[in-house]
Amino acid sequence: MSDTKTRLIKNGRIIDPASQFDQVADIAIRKKKIVGIGSAIPKDFKATDVIDATNLWVLPGIIDLSAYLREPGQENKTRINFETHAAASAGITRICCMPEVDSPIDGGATVKLIKSKAKQAGYARVSVIGSLTQGLAGEQLSHMGSLKYVGCVGVSQGHEKIKDLATLRKAMEYAGTFELPLFLHPIEHSLTAKGGMHEGALSTRLGLAPIPAASETIALAQIIALVELTNTPVHFCRLSCAASIPLLKAAKERGLPITADVAAHQLFLTEMDVADYNPLCHTIPPLRTMADRDALRQAVADGVIDAICSDHQPHEVDAKLAPFEETSPGISGFETLLPLTLRLVDDGVLTEMQAVALLTSKPAQLINSNAGKLQAGAVADLSLFNPQTMWQLEAKKLLSEGKNTPFSGWGFEGKTVQTFVKGKSVYCVKQ
Amino acid sequence: MSKNNTSESFPNERIEHPLALQSVKDSSPGPLPSSMQLTADGKLKHFLTVEGLPPLLLEEILDRAEQFVSLPNKAQVQAPLLRGKTVMNLFFENSTRTRTTFELAAKRLSADLVNLDIRNSATTKGESLLDTIRNLEAMGCDMFVVRHSSSSAAHFIARYCAPHISVINAGDGRHAHPTQAMLDMLTIRQFKGRDFTPLKIAIIGDIKHSRVARSQIHALTTLCAGEIRLIGPQTLMPEGIENMGVTTYANIEKGLHDIDVIITLRLQHERMDTAMLPSVREFYARYGLTQERLELAKKDAIVMHPGPVNRGVEIDSRVADGAQSVILQQVTNGIAVRMAVMSMVMSSQAASAVEN
Numbered sequence: 092m093s094d095t096k097t098r099l100i101k102n103g104r105i106i107d108p109a110s111q112f113d114q115v116a117d118i119a120i121r122k123k124k125i126v127g128i129g130s131a132i133p134k135d136f137k138a139t140d141v142i143d144a145t146n147l148w149v150l151p152g153i154i155d156l157s158a159y160l161r162e163p164g165q166e167n168k169t170r171i172n173f174e175t176h177a178a179a180s181a182g183i184t185r186i187c188c189m190p191e192v193d194s195p196i197d198g199g200a201t202v203k204l205i206k207s208k209a210k211q212a213g214y215a216r217v218s219v220i221g222s223l224t225q226g227l228a229g230e231q232l233s234h235m236g237s238l239k240y241v242g243c244v245g246v247s248q249g250h251e252k253i254k255d256l257a258t259l260r261k262a263m264e265y266a267g268t269f270e271l272p273l274f275l276h277p278i279e280h281s282l283t284a285k286g287g288m289h290e291g292a293l294s295t296r297l298g299l300a301p302i303p304a305a306s307e308t309i310a311l312a313q314i315i316a317l318v319e320l321t322n323t324p325v326h327f328c329r330l331s332c333a334a335s336i337p338l339l340k341a342a343k344e345r346g347l348p349i350t351a352d353v354a355a356h357q358l359f360l361t362e363m364d365v366a367d368y369n370p371l372c373h374t375i376p377p378l379r380t381m382a383d384r385d386a387l388r389q390a391v392a393d394g395v396i397d398a399i400c401s402d403h404q405p406h407e408v409d410a411k412l413a414p415f416e417e418t419s420p421g422i423s424g425f426e427t428l429l430p431l432t433l434r435l436v437d438d439g440v441l442t443e444m445q446a447v448a449l450l451t452s453k454p455a456q457l458i459n460s461n462a463g464k465l466q467a468g469a470v471a472d473l474s475l476f477n478p479q480t481m482w483q484l485e486a487k488k489l490l491s492e493g494k495n496t497p498f499s500g501w502g503f504e505g506k507t508v509q510t511f512v513k514g515k516s517v518y519c520v521k522q
Numbered sequence: 523m524s525k526n527n528t529s530e531s532f533p534n535e536r537i538e539h540p541l542a543l544q545s546v547k548d549s550s551p552g553p554l555p556s557s558m559q560l561t562a563d564g565k566l567k568h569f570l571t572v573e574g575l576p577p578l579l580l581e582e583i584l585d586r587a588e589q590f591v592s593l594p595n596k597a598q599v600q601a602p603l604l605r606g607k608t609v610m611n612l613f614f615e616n617s618t619r620t621r622t623t624f625e626l627a628a629k630r631l632s633a634d635l636v637n638l639d640i641r642n643s644a645t646t647k648g649e650s651l652l653d654t655i656r657n658l659e660a661m662g663c664d665m666f667v668v669r670h671s672s673s674s675a676a677h678f679i680a681r682y683c684a685p686h687i688s689v690i691n692a693g694d695g696r697h698a699h700p701t702q703a704m705l706d707m708l709t710i711r712q713f714k715g716r717d718f719t720p721l722k723i724a725i726i727g728d729i730k731h732s733r734v735a736r737s738q739i740h741a742l743t744t745l746c747a748g749e750i751r752l753i754g755p756q757t758l759m760p761e762g763i764e765n766m767g768v769t770t771y772a773n774i775e776k777g778l779h780d781i782d783v784i785i786t787l788r789l790q791h792e793r794m795d796t797a798m799l800p801s802v803r804e805f806y807a808r809y810g811l812t813q814e815r816l817e818l819a820k821k822d823a824i825v826m827h828p829g830p831v832n833r834g835v836e837i838d839s840r841v842a843d844g845a846q847s848v849i850l851q852q853v854t855n856g857i858a859v860r861m862a863v864m865s866m867v868m869s870s871q872a873a874s875a876v877e878n
Contacts, residue, residue: 286672292762296573298673298697298733301761367553368674411551412652412682414672416695418551486550495551 096139097121098514099132103144103475107151108448109455109464118149120471123513127467144475147508151451151463152184152472153429156274156352157328158403159421160186160217163204164194169405169492171205172212174425177491179214179518181426182474182507183401185462186215189274190222191249197222197233199241206242214517215510216472218244218458220274223262229253232265239269244458247274247328250375260317267323272457275314276328277335278376282306286416289362289377297368299416302377304332311335315342315349324348326457329402331357331376333386340395350457351395353387354402355431356422356497358440360384364497370411370418371497374402388440391449398454401428405493423493427484429476430503437504471514480506549652554677565870568680568689569863571698572740580707580744586862587708590630591855603865604633607664611637612654612679613692614670619829619853620692620702624667627860633665651675652682659684664871665864666690673697673733688867690860696733702828703737705859707745709852710783713824718747724777724819726753726809727787727836728798730760734828735787743767753777754809757798774809781819785826786811786836802835811837816846824848 098120105128106113116129119136126136155178161168178186188205190196196205202219209217221238223246225231235246246266253259266273283302288294290301311327315338318325327339330353342349356374361381364372372378390396404421411418432450435441441449455463462472486499510518559568559575566579609628613621621637628635640654649657651670658666665688668676673695680689693699714721723742729735729752742750743766750768752759759770771777778784789805799805811825825837825847833839842849 290761292765295760295762296736296766298695298736303761367555368677369553370551408549408551409650409652412549413650414670414675414678414694416672416674417651 097137098140098142099136099138100142100144100149100475103147103149105149105465106443106447107465108444109151109452110466111444112465113444118465118473120511120514123471125465125467125469125471128465131467142475142509146477146479148476148478149465150182150447150474150476151465152474152510152512153182153450154185154187154454154458154460154463155183155403155425155428156187156398156400156454156457157189157354158186158401158425159191159194159405160188160205161194161405162208163201168407168410171208171217172214173490173492174403174405175209175212175214175217176518177489178403178425179510179512180490180507182429182476182510183215183425184472184474184510184512185218185460187218187220187244187458189220189249190227190247192227192251195222195226196220196238196243197225199234199237202238202241202243214512216512218242218460220245220247221271222246223248223266223273224253224258227251230258232262235266235269235271239271243271244460245272245274245326248276250276250278252280256313256317259314260321263317263321263323263325267321273323273325274328275325276376277307277310277314277330279306279310279313282309286373286418287377288365289379291362291380293362293366297366299365304334304379304383307332307376308334308338311338315347318342318347318349322348324350327351329354329357329376330387330390330396331379331383333383336386336390336395339390343395350397352398352400352454353391353396354422355399355424355428356402358384358388358391358399358435359431360497365415368415369497370413370415371422371495373411373415373418373420374422375420388435391435392440392445397449398457399428399432399449400454401425403491403493404495405491406495407492408494411495421495422497423489423491423495425491426489427496427498429507430484430505431498433505434503471511473511474507475509476505477508478505480504482506549682554674554681556677558677558680561870561873565873566863566866567870568676569700569867570676570680570689570691572700572703572737572744573698575744577744577746580704580741583704583859583862583866584708584711586866587704587855587858590858590861591708602632604628604631604868607633607868608662609633609635609665609667609864610658610663611635612640612658612666612668613638614640614668614675615693616641617669617692619856620669623853623856624690624692624860627857627864630857631861631864633864651678655679655683659687663687665867667692669693671695686871688871690863690867693733696731696736698737699733700737701856701860701863702734703741704863705852705855706738706785706826706828707741708855708859709826709848710824712851712855713848714782718742718745721747721782722749722751722780723747723783723785724751724753724781725785725787726774726777726811728758728789729754729763729787730758731790732787736766738785739766739768751777751781755799774815775818778815778818781823783824783826784811784816784819785828788828788830789832789836806835810835811841813838813840813844816841816844826852829853
């Protein structure tokens with residue numbers, strides 16, 4: 092990979108939702124930044140490297156709001172350099188790394204370690220979402236002031252329980268003090284069960300512990316009430332049920348500072364995919380009914396849900412080699428994020444522009460990033476995508492160390508061929 | 523990036539061990555379809571669940587069990603069907619009755635039997651279920667009888683064990699207990715005849731946590747039972763159970779009206795701690811099978827219980843020991859049904875071995 096200082100990507104179809112630009116044009120890059128697009132490219136611009144992007148799409152780099160990078164703490168699962176490489180191969184240029192119990196992010200040192208590992212690897216960049224409470228134990232507040240100081244883009248309680256609503260209120264207020272957005276999973280823990288699935292006729296037939304939709308809507312309603320009380324911005328992570336949508340919509344219409352995302356797999360899979368105890372479909376929140384899936388799709392199209400993320404959770408093979416309820420939840424999602432989202436275009440749910448926006452410009456706003464757009468002066472985080480490549484996903488060929496995908500065997504149309512981060516080519520398909 | 527590892531405790535390169543691939547068989551995680559319990563020509567290879575099995579196969583199990591019932595107690599000589607075969611009883615969960623009847627069944631078929639009390643050994647030391655299975659396989663084994671607290675554990679073992687091994691589910695989580703269901707079907711057949719279509723069956727108690735009830739329902743619907751009623755409070759009734767072809771009754775008096783077969787389920791005491799029920803006393807007052815309630819059913823109704831019985835909780839002692847009780851007959855039938863299933867899965871293996 093030659094690292095030239097100036098680059099011209101010629102004749103690509105540039106799709107930039109931030110400016111609603113969709114045309115075949117050239118794009119000029121100098122060092123880390125975009126210099127100009129089409130006729131706005133300075134006349135005296137000379138490229139040391141010219142890339143022919145005829146028949147390719149030029150997309151802003153994807154900003155993935157949720158991934159578990161497992162390091163430090165769970166190096167048996169994977170390492171930051173493998174995962175950021177896998178992300179770059181799928182057009183993702185920035186990853187928000189989530190805290191979890193086995194890899195909590197409660198101190199400045201951990202944040203610095205994660206960032207330096209990512210920088211050293213040199214693929215996709217990593218933004219860090221810190222722990223809301225120390226060790227995610229749900230009792231004592233984390234050092235949010237320090238977390239903000241070392242550049243965390245938000246704080247989260249992950250999938251873990253918080254002691255009570257009073258603690259959550261204080262955590263929200265304290266995070267608000269430092270203008271740290273909260274990334275909260277709406278989960279009422281007393282109504283969920285470890286290793287369970289969506290409550291219904293199927294959970295009864297399979298004998299798996301039931302998780303009702305109310306476990307999400309109750310938590311959602313409680314947090315919305317606390318947002319009203321504290322006026323702290325909250326981003327809801329990973330919605331799963333239809334009943335959440337009207338609650339979210341009403342709160343947004345009241346002008347509350349609320350946003351939400353959904354995991355790409357939740358827009359495709361349903362409880363029926365668990366019917367033969369497939370541990371690859373064991374997720375938190377659980378896969379729900381077809382009606383829920385369709386409502387989520389509609390909410391994404393309507394803009395009630397603001398972003399689609401991968402919720403990337405790579406696992407070592409053993410974590411999924413057990414009876415369903417004993418397996419670790421989560422899907423290795425980086426490499427299916429863009430293909431699945433674009434499939435929603437084929438399914439008539441989204442336009443191409445909407446699909447790209449949900450992965451780039453919209454999540455950029457949520458983490459106050461100036462990336463996610465293709466405009467003069469913006470950071471040159473972008474990818475080239477060949478919409479004509481037909482390919483079939485094979486789990487063992489994933490670049491992520493986590494081969495835990497239920498989408499093995501699915502056919503997709505279109506593939507990322509090259510990814511640039513800060514103007515540097517970090518991934519390129521060998522011709 | 524791979525050079526300066528000095529500050530790191532883990533190497534950054536992917537390490538491919540030369541033996542890594544050949545030591546592991548097909549171990550990619552994936553679905554566990556229940557269709558794998560049948561061979562290509564429809565014979566029983568594993569017995570994991572009753573659900574989805576054809577009625578004729580269930581009849582075959584019952585017919586074969588009937589033959590074993592009629593054999594005298596010391597039947598080894600007459601039925602050495604499992605001679606030279608090693609059966610391993612893997613009980614990850616407590617059981618006396620099921621385990622003992624499987625043990626007797628295996629012995630009467632002349633199998634070599636090993637009882638493993640796994641709760642106190644490997645898995646508590648952190649060994650994974652798959653490793654336990656691989657190790658036992660390496661010791662030479664033809665059949666696993668598995669009880670486990672996780673639903674689908676038997677499916678899991680069947681999916682990942684060596685191809686010559688058969689797996690019999692002796693109860694997995696809340697999912698299935700197929701041999702229990704079949705011994706209940708045998709008992710019903712002995713008292714009520716081969717035709718299940720006119721029969722009205724009531725199952726009383728903790729349906730929600732009961733794998734026995736689920737398997738019974740599948741067996742009864744497969745055998746075309748006339749009507750299946752489930753009786754219990756809403757806290758013990760799982761969501762969407764009606765989809766399995768049953769009707770639910772909160773009122774036991776209504777539910778028992780005109781019933782031919784009454785099955786009472788064991789009530790686990792820990793249900794009181796989890797706010798499922800206020801007390802044992804209240805459960806007995808509302809749902810206990812008493813003599814008066816028994817009289818609401820048909821005169822010749824039979825009373826069944828999978829055991830162990832909580833006298834004075836789900837059933838009155840007088841009913842449990844009464845003329846209509848067939849509880850001990852169920853236990854006897856348990857051995858015959860398990861002999862039938864064991865011999866069937868072994869003969870399906872012998873058949874496939876000949877083909878190969």
